[in-house]
Amino acid sequence: DTAVSQTPKYLVTQMGNDKSIKCEQNLGHDTMYWYKQDSKKFLKIMFSYNNKELIINETVPNRFSPKSPDKAHLNLHINSLELGDSAVYFCASSHFSMKRINSPLHFGNGTRLTVT
Amino acid sequence: GNSVTQMEGPVTLSEEAFLTINCTYTATGYPSLFWYVQYPGEGLQLLLKATKADDKGSNKGFEATYRKETTSFHLEKGSVQVSDSAVYFCALSDRGSGGYQKVTFGTGTKLQVIP
Numbered sequence A: 001d002t003a004v005s006q007t008p009k010y011l012v013t014q015m016g017n018d019k020s021i022k023c024e025q026n027l028g029h030d031t032m033y034w035y036k037q038d039s040k041k042f043l044k045i046m047f048s049y050n051n052k053e054l055i056i057n058e059t060v061p062n063r064f065s066p067k068s069p070d071k072a073h074l075n076l077h078i079n080s081l082e083l084g085d086s087a088v089y090f091c092a093s094s095h096f097s098m099k100r101i102n103s104p105l106h107f108g109n110g111t112r113l114t115v116t
Numbered sequence B: 001g002n003s004v005t006q007m008e009g010p011v012t013l014s015e016e017a018f019l020t021i022n023c024t025y026t027a028t029g030y031p032s033l034f035w036y037v038q039y040p041g042e043g044l045q046l047l048l049k050a051t052k053a054d055d056k057g058s059n060k061g062f063e064a065t066y067r068k069e070t071t072s073f074h075l076e077k078g079s080v081q082v083s084d085s086a087v088y089f090c091a092l093s094d095r096g097s098g099g100y101q102k103v104t105f106g107t108g109t110k111l112q113v114i115p
Helices: none
Strands: A004-007 A010-013 A019-025 A031-037 A043-050 A053-057 A064-070 A073-078 A087-094 A111-115 B003-006 B011-014 B019-021 B023-026 B032-038 B044-050 B056-059 B062-065 B075-077 B086-095 B101-105 B109-114
Touching: A004 A087, A010 A019, A019 A031, A019 A087, A019 A111, A031 A073, A043 A064, A043 A073, A043 B101, A073 A087, B003 B086, B003 B101, B011 B019, B019 B109, B023 B032, B023 B086, B032 B056, B032 B062, B044 B062
Parallel strands: A010 A111, B011 B109
Antiparallel strands: A004 A019, A019 A073, A031 A043, A031 A087, A043 A053, A064 A073, A087 A111, B003 B023, B019 B075, B032 B044, B032 B086, B044 B056, B056 B062, B062 B075, B086 B101, B086 B109
């Protein structure tokens, strides 16, 4: 029943390691996003894909590489993890329409990444 | 670029008190406006939205009116409950480069309701 699901829920790793977070949505949406939420709850868009095509790519270090194998999946791979990467990462999805900009985002429950 | 400014929290209220969380925005186009709520350990959920000036969004006793003249979208509830304790995010949606929807979030306001 889960609409947007992320795995894992928690990720603890050491500096320098490489890790991946997976996201899947079963809402039939064609647009998916990665957001980063810091310890003060500030949300920052990282990437967005529409039908497997990258459409938003904010100023994110190139250690972060998203991959969308199909429109229901959006994964995030992070190389050479740093302490500052510790945060909660949220996947979200929405329906895209060229006519409207009022489609709400549907969020997963987040992946808490801790880099030690 | 677009921006959303919310009142700083945390906001602490007694049960049944009146709630207002202020939100103002800056946008070049004609955005849609949203309030999202985040309960502890969960992702954000849509609370309500408004798509044009003077629209009022409402849900679960919460209301917000899209005020174009003051560029505001303040969240209100007449009588809060302990279960309303959460972080509330104001957001706007506009068209980004390439015509795609781009959502900008405020910094969030933590609400704590005490019995």
